[in-house]
Structure formats: C-alpha cells, structure tokens
Amino acid sequence: MPVLIDIAPEARLIQHHRPWPRAVTGTTGWTAATESLADGRRTLLGLWGEASCVHMALLDEIDGTAGVVSLEGLQGRYPSVARHHLPALRLERALRDLTGLEPQGLLDTRPWLDHGRWNLRFPLGEKAAALPKAKTYEFLPAEGESLHRIPVGPVHAGIIEPGHFRFTANGETVVRLEERLGYVHKGIEGLMAGADPARAAELAGRTSGDSTVAYAYAFARAVEAALGLDIPPRAVWLRALMAELERLANHLGDIGAICNDAAFSLMLAHCGALRERVLRAADAAFGHRLMRDRIVPGGVAADLDEEGAAGLLTLLAEIRRRFPELVELYDNTASLQDRMVDTGILVPELARHYGAGGYVGRASGRAFDARQALPYPPYDALRFDVPVLNQGDVNARVWIRIREVEQSLSLIEQILGQLPPGPIRHNVAGDGEVREGMAVVEGFRGDILVWLRLAGNRVERCHLRDPSWFQWPLLEAAIEGNIVADFPLCNKSFNCSYSGHDL
Secondary structure (H helix, E strand, C coil), X not given: CHHHHCCCCCCEECCCEECCCEEEECHHHHHHHHHHHHCCCCEEEEEEECCCCEEEEEEECCCCEEEEEEECCCCCEEECCCCCCHHHHHHHHHHHHHHCCEEECCCCCCCCCCXXXXXXXXXXXXXXXXXXXXXXXXXXXXXXCCEEEEEECCCCCCCCCCCEEEEEEECCEEEEEEEECCCCCCCHHHHHCCCCHHHHHHHHCCCCHHHHHHHHHHHHHHHHHHHCCCCCHHHHXXXXXXXXXXXXXXXXXXXXXXXXXXXXXXXXXHHHHHHHHHHHHHHHHHCCCCCCCCEECCEECCCCCHHHHHHHHHHHHHHHHHHHHHHHHHHCCHHHHHHHCXXXXXXXXXXXXXXXXXXXXXXXXXXXXXXXXXXXXXXXXCCCCCCCCCCCCHHHHHHHHHHHHHHHHHHHHHHHHHCCXXXXXCCCCCCCCEEEEEEEEECCCCEEEEEEEEECCEEEEEEEECHHHHCHHHHHHHHCCCEHHHHHHHHHHHCCCHHHHHC
16 A cells, blocks of 8 residues: 555544455544645545545555545544645635635635535535525635726536636636636435445446446446456456547547537547447447446446447447547648647646646656556456547647547457457445445546445445546646637547536
C-alpha cells in the first residue's frame, strides 16, 4: 500500500476494502494526504462524503497504486482539501450540498449541485433539512475597461444537456469563462442506497448515457472486488469488447462533431455514418445499440454468437477502409486546420495538476490511462499504445481521438481472436458481512471511479466520479484569450459530460 505509507502510517485499515486499502485517520493524516496532493506526490482520484465522514481517493502515478483516506466521526465539518489543492474545489462544494458537511477554509462557499430547488437539503446527510428559498447565484466579478458579459444557456440550441456559461469578454476576446452546472442532478447515489447490486448496476449505467458500458463496467468491478468474486474468463473479454466498441463509437462521433463546429459538416456526415455502423453492429452483437445493461455484477447479460462476431469483423474492415481517407481530409483541409491549431490550449502543467484523464489529459502531455496505469483484465494481456501529445490544443485533442480509434480497432480484433469459450455469468450474493470495493475503469472520456459499501446484499453507499469533474474547470482555462466564436469548438473538443458530472 505505498500510496498510504507516508500519509497515514498509524491509521486504522479497513479490513474488507478491496482491491486497494482504505485507512481511517485523524486530521493529521488527512492534512498529510492534502499536502501530498498540493506538492504533486499524489493525484486526486475522488472526494466524497457520508453523513459523518469524508473519503479521499488518491493515486500514486509512479508506483501505480491507489488508496482511500477517510475521516470519520465528524461533527459537521472537516479540514478543506481545496484550500491547498484547487482541483478539489467543486468536489467539496458538491459534497457539502449533498451531506451538509462543511469544509473548513473552503475558498468558494457558493452551492454547486444544489440550486435551491430540491424538496430538501443535504439528501445524503444525517438529517435532511427543510429547503430554504432559492437565492440568486452570484458569478465572480471581473474588473477592467470595456468588459461585457455574455450569458449562454442553460438551455442550448441543439440536442444537448443543460449547463450555463457566463463569458466576460473584451470585444471578441474571452477574459473569463465561468460555468454553472448541476441542472441534471438525478440523485443517482441516493437512489442506489438500499438497492440490490442488480438494480444499482442499472442506475450506474444511467449516470451518463454515452458511457453506459464504462459505468456499468466500473460498478460491476467494484462489487466483485468487495465480494472477492472472480467472473468467468469469457465475460472478462466480452466486457472489454463492449468497452472498446463504446469508445470507438464516441470518438468517431466526436471527431465529426468537432469539425462541424468549425463549419466542416462533411466530416460530421462521414463520421456520423461510421458511428452509426458501430452502433448497429453493437446492436446485432449484444441486442442494444448502446449495450446498456449488458454488463452486470458477476459477468455479462448477453453472449456473442458467431453471427455477431462476423458482423464485428466486417465493421473493422469497413472502418479501416474508410477512416484513413477521413483522417487525410481532416489533415489536409487548410481552413479546418486554421480553426483547430493553437486554439483552446490547455498547458501540460494544469492537466497534471488536475489529474485530467482521457483525450484532454493525453493531448496535454499526461500519459495516464487506467487500462495500463491501474491494469485490469484482459487489458494486461492485450497489446496497445496510449497516444500522447503536448500541444494541448483542439487539434491535439482530435489527433488523440484519431489514434485511439486506431488502437480500439486493434484491440477489438485481438479480443475477437482470443475470446475464450465458457459461461458468461456467476451468481452474486453477499455473505452478510459489510464489504467495500473500488474500481477505476477507462471510459472514452477518461477514468471513471466507483466506490461502494455493501451490507449483506444491498448497497449501503455508492459514489461515482466522472472524468468530467476534473475536465470542466480546465475548459475555463483553455478558452481564456480565445475569441467567443471558438468556444463551441473548444467545448466540443473537451466534450465533458453534464449528466455524469451532475450525478
């Protein structure tokens, strides 16, 4: 447990917490954990709370280990992490909205998920409070000559989830962007409390619809870790196959959509057609276009037959034939490159500081991919590269997606070639003990974390952390100094999840 040795050496370890340790510590250990984030020795994986305790998941990127530090028996407050490590700021604001626990020294005391329109306050806290009258949300001030503000959203022009963007601009140049999210808070974690693993898995898969496979994957692995359950080898490989199909479909869609925001709709049409081919092949193979509810605790709910496998091989051949022409079209269209290159730059230092995952982090020099950094089967038996660039602009985020499409094609082919026979699911049943599990799975946006506690055959508490928590704040930094008209381009190149973030 290297990630916890120098942080909380005298802490009490929770016995039934797998696969990484959880240490219950005092304020000294909690402060040491915070300091390890502030000086860059550790990366923040997650921060969440319960009625009288808070938990912080940490990653040691050098050792490839993770762990959880907890403060228990709280009397309504705890030492703020964000006071020393800003990437925790929105997590702490959300934690307070959900539990009522007050971070001491919090730099920004405005609510985050709670817009004052719920039927109660602190729904995950010890005592739910009556709802006060909603207050006007105060955006941060900006000072200077010739500045004006542009409000955008929360309702947008396209088929898109709600989120508010408040621009402060000098002419056409963006001086500051401030986001306000939380409009699609669904109470996923509250709904999971008391549910059996099968029902909770369905809820997990609806946290963010475009990542339904990745969320179900992470949830199932967390349940299996808690119970010490091994699943059938065939199910292990089928899960990875579904995950790569989901990644492939989303990256193809994103590449086309980013180009469309630069007024190059031809790429949207061609990439959209390829994405549709992936979704239809997934439907034929697993009975659902998005493969929703196909990954379950204990294995998978749908097998792959010979016809489905043949359809996937046909799909690979078609994408390999058509995709290189689209890449060449993208790279050799001067007007498109003029919009992409040097637009929306995210500097590597910020990407590392925030632990940005997925194409956002990898386009800015952070080479983290949970499939390699925290390896889980069958990826430890597969060959693939993690593409990394340092430019950090829209163009780099497109190229990371392009290279990941190529890697996913290779992975799907490898999986189909090595898919073992046998059963696809084991029964899942608790033994009456309280057990805890955690999993980190690589979704198409980046690493998804799921932590849970099982009491018998029920979920007592589950926390889900979308990669967008650490990407949304970086969009504010990336757009600064760009023109307002380039915001849709920058925003789509990040493609953060509203629903996954809002829970």
